[in-house]
Amino acid sequence: MAYADQQMSGNRVVALIIVALIHVAIGYVLISGLAYEAAKKVVERVTTVDIDEPPPPEEPDEPPPPEPDAPPPPVAPPPPINIAPAPPPIQTQPTIPPPAPPALIVPPPAPPAPPPAPSQARGVSPKGQSRWARRIQENYPSRALREEIQGTVGVRVTVGADGRVSSCSVTASSGSSILDDAACKGMQRYARFDPALNDAGNPVSGSWSTRITYQLN
Template sequence: MGGSRVTSIIFVALIHVAVGYLLISGLAISAVKEIAERVTAVNVEEPEEPPEPEEEPPPPEEIVEPPPTVPPPPIPQLNQNNTVEREQDPDPQPRPEPDPEPRPTATATPEPAPPSLARGATTRNERRWAGRIQENYPSRALREEVEGTVGVSVVVTARGRATNCQVTASSGSTILDRAACRGMERYARFNPALDAAGNETSGRYNTRITYRLN
């Protein structure tokens, strides 16, 4: 009884060990399969490679045309007299013949210029102011009984007055010369000079004044 019981216990133990091994190995295999399924279920997407750039076509080659060939000028030929013979133009152009009659050309006639209205200064009431000049005989010339004729030149303003008197011909007496200029600038009256447009302007007037004792 003792030996068979031990054998039975050993056998039962072996059975438990085998069952346990089978259980453990089966669980391990299922776990490995599950892990493998998970690993295989993951899809690894690889990044797409960028497309390669298209190569640009090479630029067209420029065709360089050769320069036009110019024929050399003809060499002049010498005749027996060692003179250059000129080639005659095969088709000379005829010279234009002059017109037999000259054609009249229209010319613009300039308009005539308006007549000029310019004139010199003229005296106004000359006898009156000339008499007043002679009446103002210098007292010293009267005492010394000096006589003479004085030539004077005055500038006539646009208002008809005499100014800037100058002696052009002396009487020989400075007293009479000065008296003549003073009298002209004080008493003389004029019609003023006119320019080409008829406007009053300044001018010059020449005259002679004579001093005589009665």
């Protein structure tokens, strides 16, 4: 009896398992079919709907180039602030002193003037006097020789800047006009001098005096 009950219990369990498997299979089929139908309907809707694509938007015109940034206006620096120091205290005097006398300025003494240059002035001086005096005496006038006239003549001559006699005058006559004339002619012809000079050393005219002796041998 116990064995039969145990066998019946095992069969029942197997039957329950089989029934459960059948329900699972039927559910799976139902779920799979429903899902397939639903997916098919969704696909049909999606494929049958016409979608109107909107026209592409028009390209906007190119914007104008940006204007260059204007430089900022110059900003002047703030003026310096001078803070004046406190003014010094004002001192009042009961009486005003007299003004000070002006200072006496003594200019320095002027430098001494330079000494004047030494004067180069000089008088007429004969040049080679012995030679030309002998020639004057040798040029004895022929008439005075014939008449044996002799004597001494004092003459004064003017000598030019070239050292030659420009004029002659008799200062002391020999007593014979022949000898007097011969003395002046001989001086003008033969006498030579170093001319006189002024203070600057320039040659100038000068005078010179001498005596000429005519004597027979």
